[in-house]
Amino acid sequence: MGNPPRRRAGYPTDLTDAQWQLIEPLLPAPACTRPSGGRPETNDRRDVINAIFYVVDNGIKWRAMPSEYPPWSSVYKHFARWAEDGTVLHICNELARMIRLSAGRCPRPVTGIIDSQSVKAAETVGKASRGYDAGKKINGRKRHVLVDMFGLPIAVLVTPADIRDGDAAQVLLVDCRQDNPQLAMIWGDSAYGGNLIEWAEDELRITVKTVRPLPDQVGFKVHPRRWRVERSLSWITQRRRNARDYERRADYSAAHILWAFVLVMTRRLTRKRPTPRRAR
Template sequence: MADFEVHVDTSEVPSPVRPRRDIVDGIRYIVDNGAKWRALPGDFPPWETVYGFFWRWNRAGVVTYIRDQLRRRIRTGKGRCPHPVALIVDSQSVKGASTVGKNSRGYDAAKKINGRKRHITVDTLGLPVMITVTPADVQDRDAARDVFWRLRLTQPQITQIWADRGYAGDLVDWARDRLWLNLRIVSRPKGTKGFVILPRRWKVERTIGWCMNARRNARDYERLPQHSEAHLNWALITTMTRRLTRKSPRTSQWTKKPSATG
């Protein structure tokens, strides 16, 4: 973690006996490099200590609290309301390692993947709002009922959600009648083949890509789905802290520079 990220990333974390920075650095090392907890280098506190804080912070809701606070800071910095009113939802099935128990894994027949499914909800900037992990055989529209209920309770200002065709059907009417949510299905244009950038949906796909940049998230290794959610949250926390502490906005490498005049 860079020096200028320390305050942004750990200001909401309860102070442990060991430096918070060392604890957070250890967790982020595991997530980013995909190492086992027992393989944590000696530069960090003992792996038992780092894992203990990872477990306690996640159980206490500290990780999701940090994620939400970072999202609000980014939105406010861009002149947006800190609380989004429109969201985008999508899912991703990933293979489960041998450490994933039978009671929390399943087979996604459409993707031919045996493992777990990640249901990720983001705002219109692609910033995470809610992450839920289920067995891979759970249909998107079935998982969405629980996700939408939780969103209505925690984000009562939300009025609209975009999704793909996996969420079509009775879910659209159910969301409108029960939760007063306008669920809009974004479909591929007829006759198109291959990769197509779809309005709104590309933002949640980009967020999924951010999660996959962390090696720990390349597949699911966790015994508990809650820990899978935590690793996804930590990967996105890293992405958001880097965005907040970026000294100047990135410019395209193709931006034409003015020629020097003599």
């Protein structure tokens, strides 16, 4: 059975043909084409991803999916499956590799910047996966994001808000070390100092350096290197689903963050650049 014809793009988050050509080869093969077999998919994958982008960017409930998209239950099943099997992380890694190669850099980052962001959690977030951040006075969850020098994601971890940044960084670095053996240096703020520096050097052979506040600093100021991860956190929260945490599972919350990065990177890769003025 062939896929049903797609509707015309009607929302700002819908994929263009160029964006779809980037994502389609990175998706896993349908079950019906594998040796183990399976049922043919009834929904076009492009429409499924358009629906996921619509949820992430507009912050709606899954059940409030516009009728032009596939049924919300089918879209949510794809979202959950691709979050659990690592598909969305694989898409992020490959898109980031394309951007780095187009900029003349090595495909995998050697230096990263890490930071955290506390967000309020809705009533759908259980007590076991939420906490109170006394410093930010926020009851909810904390996002720990590791990005490269372009602000592109390397790893994402979501924890209760009362988890210390240094403790969460150990889990994050261990998880991403296998896929990023070339990672040699991490920059962060003063919260990533102390025991984390010695632990990362001894266990993972990663150098952790902290960027100290300026001596006369009052309030928030952008620091060298750390502004890149601050910009990445801004990209995340511009997608309204990430302005507050609604997910019951922390890994699904991280998947929303990764899909926000996918939307940003596909637009960057397909952006039309102005034609340079011809020299006289």
